[in-house]
Every structure is written in structure tokens, then in C-alpha cells.
Amino acid sequence: MALNIEDRQVKFWSHQRANGFLSNFFMAEIRVDGLIWPSTEHYYQAMRFEGLPMAEAIRRCPDAKAAKELAWSVPAPESWTLERRIRVMQKAVMAKFTQHEELRIALLATGTAEIIEASKNDGLWGWGPDKDGINLLGILLMQLRAQLSGDCVQTSQVELSNPSFIEDYLRNQAEGKSGIKVPKKTMQLWNKYAVKANKSMRLSHSLMDALNEELDGDVHFKNESKIRALLGELNQSLNDADKVMEQK
Template sequence: MSSSKLLADAEIKMDQPIKFYSTGDEYGEFSNFAAYPIRIGNRIWPTSEHYFQAMKFKDKKDQEQIRKANSPMLAARMGRDRKRTLRKDWESAKVNVMREALLAKFTQHEELRELLLGTGDAKIIEHTTNDDYWGDGGDGRGKNMLGRLLVDVRSTLREDLSKPKLE
């Protein structure tokens, strides 16, 4: 195959949206369930899902229980438990909390940063019928907020790369 054909195929692929959901799938690293610990403040969170779910609550005891959950799925269940008192500003804060978690994840793990930057200008979509806010709802009508935030983080990482290094 000629090099121009390979380049054309690569460009076509970059025009295609990148869809992810399960951690075992291509681009599964983009999932909040992917096992990439993040440090925020003086605490280490096993996954970005643990952090996101814990931040729903003001009570430090609730946050710590979720941080120590044995899996991101358990952390998600705990975060959806309405026996815990949700912080009053959660609806207005949740996108910024997710952005903070993603920035930590993609700046603290070089291989993830490279993977995200390697997506070029492709649209990134969390493709799932389970969620029409963070995902696309399975039919493209969802808000895809997670995918949109990943595109924002990709732009931020590019900006950081273009800044001159101070020595």
C-alpha cells in the first residue's frame, strides 16, 4: 500500500468521531471507570469516577467512604445513594468538578495525554444508552458532556504545549 493511501486512510479515520464507553474498548481509557489514579489536593483517588461521585457531597465522611470504594462501579452506586445529603450547588458545580477530574487524569498520566492529543480534531463521544447527559444517549440526542469536556481538555493540553517553557 502506498504511503499516500495510508495517509488518506489516517485522515479519514481522524474525521470520524471517536466513540468510547467500556474500559475494555478502544479509547476505554477515556472512561471515568478506567484505573488511572488522580491526585487532587492532598488525596489520591483510585479513578476519576471516585472523585466525581465523592464531590457530590459536602460531608467529608461521605467523600472518604466513596474514595475508599473497592471499584468505580461501587463508587458510582454510592454517589447515587440519596440517603446521603447531596450538596446544594451540585447541579451548577458538576461540570466543573468533572473538568477538574479530567484535567488531573490527563495531565498526571503521560500516556493518556498522548492518547488524547493523538485524537487530532475528532469529535469525542461517550456512546451509551445509559446516560443522555454525560453520554450521547445511544442515539446521538444526548448532551455528551463527557465527550465535550474531553475535547476541552484536549484544547487545554495543546495550549499548554504551545506555551514557552520558562527556565
């Protein structure tokens, strides 16, 4: 399986390009929760709607792109928190690289190189447009690599099963306590993103509750001022979150 390492970095994005086997769009079946999923992307997106018919519809999509598009066509439920997303992604990549021997060997072949999802659009799972994003997927893959190789030094000796390891990992990196350097600015961006994202989620649910109350009640929208205020605050919060991830 083709592996390209440059300047001690393994960059990936498209499943059809260099190091594509690291991408969630790479079509490698995984068995999780008693079901076969065509790719890790199928599983990750379906878990937004765990226990609902939508999850099965996503599982049956012909490819990863279709699975993502179907999932994003419907608002995610309140239960789809950042912690939940990280836990699901951990489970997905663990299944992928332990159920396919050739993929496990390829991951271990990256050695101690930094793994980066070189997405120009995603500053959370990847490094974003200015190459200073969080790169959560890269961190998860490096953590799993250490687990599979038995080397916990480079990942600060944190457990894969603990979803809080992302924050611990970045904090240790910023303090120079582990092998792969992550700038302090990355830790600062992570903290800002988490705060803004959590606020946006809370406002979104408050808005939905207010709207539902109106739909079930009077036709004249007696809480119109409340709805308008929540909409304004939600819009500002989302804009603030976008600005944080766009910082150079």
C-alpha cells in the same frame, strides 16, 4: 494505548473496550486536594458529599462501579447542582490527563476528531439512546485536548475554568462558529434539560422541607395536602425532564 478513530469520531463507553482510557471508570489514580483517588469516577462521586464521611467511604471503594453505586445509594445534597457537577468533572479530567503522560499523549493523538461518550443510558454526559444527547463529557475532553495542545480554535476560545463554557460552546457550535459541528437540536435539548432539571431540584428541596417539618411536628401531618401537591408536581416535572431527553 489502543486508539480507535472511525469517521473522524472517537467513541468510548466501557473502560474495558475501545478507547476505554477516556472513560471515568478507567483506573488511573489522580491526586486532587491532597488525596489519592483511584479514578476520576471516585473523585466525581465523592464530591457529591464533600466534607462528609461518605466522601471518604467512596474514595476507599475497590473500583469505579462500586464508588458510583455507593454514591447513588444516598440522595445528593442541595449543593450538588449542575454547575457544581461540571466544575468537579473539569477538575477530575484535568488531573487525569495531566498527571499521566501516556494518557495525555493518547488524548492528543485523537487530533481534531469528535470525542463521544457513546452511552445509551446517559443523554447528559453522553449521547443517549438516540445519539442526540448533550455529550458533556465528550465536550469536556475536547476542550481539555485543545488546552493541552494550545489550540483554542476548535473549542471557541473559552476557558476551562469557566463552568458556563458548556452553554457558550454549544451555542457557538449551533451558530457554526467552531470546528466541530453540533446540531441546533442539541442546543435546544440542553436548554430544555437545564430548565427541567433546575425545576425538579427546587421542587425536591421544597418537598424535603415540608416532610422535615412534619416529622419534627405533629403526628397527624397537618400539611398533608401541601406534601401531596408537591409530590404530584415533582413527579410531573421529572417525567417532563425524561421526555425531553427521550426526544428523537
